[in-house]
Amino acid sequence: MLELFTNTLTLLQTNLAFYVATVGLVSLCIGSFLNVVIYRLPIQLQREWQTECKLLLAEHLTDTNEDDNGTTFNLAFPNSHCPKCQASLKWWHNIPLVSWLLLKGRRGFCQTSISIRYPLIETLTATLSVLVAWYFGPTEKALLYIVISWALIALTFIDIDHMLLPDQITLPLVWAALLASTLNITIEPQQAIIGAAIGYLSLWSVFWLFKLLTGKEGMGYGDFKLMAVFGGLLGWEYILQIVLLSSVVGAFIGSVQLAVQGKNTATPIPFGPYIAAAGWIAMLFGPQIQSWYFGMLQL
Incomplete structure (x- = not known):
């Protein structure tokens, strides 16, 4: 395992094409995670602010990491699900960019349309990352x-x-x-x-x-x-x-x-x-x- 890691690291440092391609693929996955951050982080912050207000007003407090139904809500939980029908997504529904193309812009269960912003953010993340990787090299x-x-x-x-x-x-x-x-x-x-x-x-x-x-x-x-x-x-x-x-x-x-x-x-x-x-x-x-x-x- 250590030898594989060393060889991969050497290849990243010596082969620009492999390095840039690796950065692009990793960044596509990061772009998928950024979609989660963009949606969930503001909601988490709003709940924290509401709790702080309740504390100042000496009102009954609820857990800021739970939604109105008592379900844990943060960047990791709940698992990815359809915001319309609430069905849990399968792993093949979460492949960056590819899933959106295979599903033809439709959700896998209820067939409602998926905003094009999701694959655009994934593509933007990969594109900017590749540009930086190519411009500065493996540094x-x-x-x-x-x-x-x-x-x-x-x-x-x-x-x-x-x-x-x-x-x-x-x-x-x-x-x-x-x-x-x-x-x-x-x-x-x-x-x-x-x-x-x-x-x-x-x-x-x-x-x-x-x-x-x-x-x-x-x-x-x-x-x-x-x-x-x-x-x-x-x-x-x-x-x-x-x-x-x-x-x-x-x-x-x-x-x-x-x-x-x-x-x-x-x-x-x-x-x-x-x-x-x-x-x-x-x-x-x-x-x-x-x-x-x-x-x-x-x-």
């Missing part, structure tokens, strides 16, 4: 950025659904960015600490300036923490790039979305997905973008 930085890409996908869709960037994901990412600097995977520790602080404060200051001028809250604290992640990974020099890119893309897509949905400009729009997209682009192509930008200034 520690690639592994770090692949895991961060998974977390960014979960954060993006949770924010779209609930206008929420959970601390359970953002804070570990901040610590991962800082710890990676101490292991010489990314930037120097001093740069990482300063970058995380400036990343956080860049949006924190905008938040309070907007609130003082308008009396309204323009964004959530999760956005600050997500920006701190990229500051800790890349350094303070890339904060402006990420802020500008996320703002431009967010303003354009948000305007189109509001126009299509017929909503007014007062409708809240999650900013986390645009920070995540801009930060991911900066992780791969930040130096090239910086060089292009400063080259344009010198013209």
